[in-house]
Amino acid sequence: MTTNKPRSRGRPRRFDPDAAVVTAQQLFHARGYDAVSVADVTDALGINPPSFYAAFGSKAGLYQRVLDHWTGTAAIPLADILRPDVPVAKALAAMLEEAARRYASDPAAGGCLVLEGTRCNDEGAREAARALNLGAEAFIRDYIAARHPEAADEVADFVSTTMSGLSAKARGGHDLPRLLATARLAGSALAKTLPA
Amino acid sequence: MTTNKPRSRGRPRRFDPDAAVVTAQQLFHARGYDAVSVADVTDALGINPPSFYAAFGSKAGLYQRVLDHWTGTAAIPLADILRPDVPVAKALAAMLEEAARRYASDPAAGGCLVLEGTRCNDEGAREAARALNLGAEAFIRDYIAARHPEAADEVADFVSTTMSGLSAKARGGHDLPRLLATARLAGSALAKTLPA
DNA sequence: GGTATTTTGTAACAGTGACTACAAATAAAC
DNA sequence: GTTTATTTGTAGTCACTGTTACAAAATACC
Known part of the structure; x- marks a missing residue:
């Protein structure tokens, strides 16, 4: 309503x-x-x-x-993707793939609105975007830590870094197939680091 | 002289x-x-x-x-790191670690000058930086293709995306240990995809 | 010393950025 | 119909942006 x-x-x-x-x-x-x-x-x-x-x-x-x-409306539904009943590595891989899909969905607006916003030259706007991003990263880290506490920091950084890279590459012209392949390759790295 | x-x-x-x-x-x-x-x-x-x-x-x-x-003067010496006498995965991992080190070396100037330049709002400057970056990416892709032609495109994209992410995170405040851990995690993913 | 040449400092230019003063316009409340 | 509250359109403000006109200054050549 x-x-x-x-x-x-x-x-x-x-x-x-x-x-x-x-x-x-x-x-x-x-x-x-x-x-x-x-x-x-x-x-x-x-x-x-x-x-x-x-x-x-x-x-x-x-x-x-x-x-x-x-x-x-447009944020990746982390709570839906990072489910407790799925292996952590699998859930994170799904998240990366979903990011790839969204970052490439609108050819006129590549990348993530928030991640790109964290790089702008206005301090107020930048910090607002950063705060949102930090919240999402904390959510991801906590999700990993619940089952893999010793690897949480490293893996969370890796995943966040990959998403930043995907957003940058989407902005730079990479299309869906390329982003998706990159996301899958990154996701496959997680299966080894985080045994189910 | x-x-x-x-x-x-x-x-x-x-x-x-x-x-x-x-x-x-x-x-x-x-x-x-x-x-x-x-x-x-x-x-x-x-x-x-x-x-x-x-x-x-x-x-x-x-x-x-x-x-x-x-x-x-300041560019990563790709020709020195991507050597023919080293396994491709190992060389790429070394390149990612070197990128992490350089991106974190100057706390006042995080990230890669060129990668950050590709995101500016002046078309001329942006295209100049992009041209430089595309050249480096082509060099990396060719290096991979020499021994792993079928995986070259995907792996090159993954590596480039990771470097973009590392630069973004360096700019966002990640210090050397965090960047290095992320680079190593990404590098370890290559060993599986590119068997020596 | 005189002349040609190049760089300097002063002081602007035109364009654009975010933002606002002010009065006319339009609606509800009485 | 008068009052009161709010938004509108016009026309600005002020602080920049990248860039330049112009004449004085400083050097090398003759």
Whole structure:
């Protein structure tokens, strides 16, 4: 159920902020935080700067809302993939493959929105993306540690590094088959390190 | 032997362009191409914009000279590491470890200058870095193909992806032990795929 | 010394970045 | 219909960005 807006007084706004967040997410994902200007966003939305700032406060504020929306819709469902009833190595391999699929799914927006966001030149936006990423990495590490405590740190780093590499390569033009093959090769390395 | 300058007429320049390239390399490596402004460079060199543009033509021109200098001094010596008398898997593992060491060597400038350059927002600089990177990847692929032609593409992609990930993680704060452990884990995966 | 040549410092240029002051416009509440 | 609250469009602000015009300064050649 979408939260009904507590009908306000005054002039009604001529655009839907939630839809605007979706549009902004596409822009940020396709070009990266730095390369998207506020003017790009307002042009895409057909609004003027004051409307933008009334709704989102700042460019970084919009980015926060994009990250929030992304978390609820486009993030890899780690809790579904990293299941307790599956061998850890197998679950992590499935996660890498899923990452490959998502990073290549939109040819106009390669890579992971969050991982790419951790590399931008605005401190606020960068730290917001980093915080999200650190949370995901901690989740992965904890999942490994539950059954392989001695290898958790190393394996978690390896998996995170591979995902960063996959995102970078997706951005650099690698298509689904290449990303998938790379993810599978990385995944096969886990079977040896983490015996079922 | 350093090429002696054909002593010119006119006012002498008050700075050494070669030394300037080294300074610029540090700046670009530490902050990335986009985040370094021409004003940053001229301030660091203690010169004014006209001197800068007389010597380098443009910001992208300086970056080209930085890349050239880097190729001759700071690039991983692939030809020395990828030797014909060593098992391919072993040589690639050594390359990954060397990458980890270099990416972590300067805490103020994490990651690979070129790999990070391939992600900047200036098309000219980005393509220059990409060209350099593609050359290195081709070298690696050819090295693998000489003895493992059927696995060359996949393994080359895996290795390149891992290096991109290592560079990203170095930039993100991973220190030498973590990068090295990740590189070794990735390297161990190669031994299985590429039997000696 | 005079002239040609090159680099210097000063001071801009045009363009773009994120962001905002302000008054007209539009709606609900009274 | 008047008031009150809110968003709108216009037109800016200010701090940068990469880059350059121009004249003074400093050297080599004659």
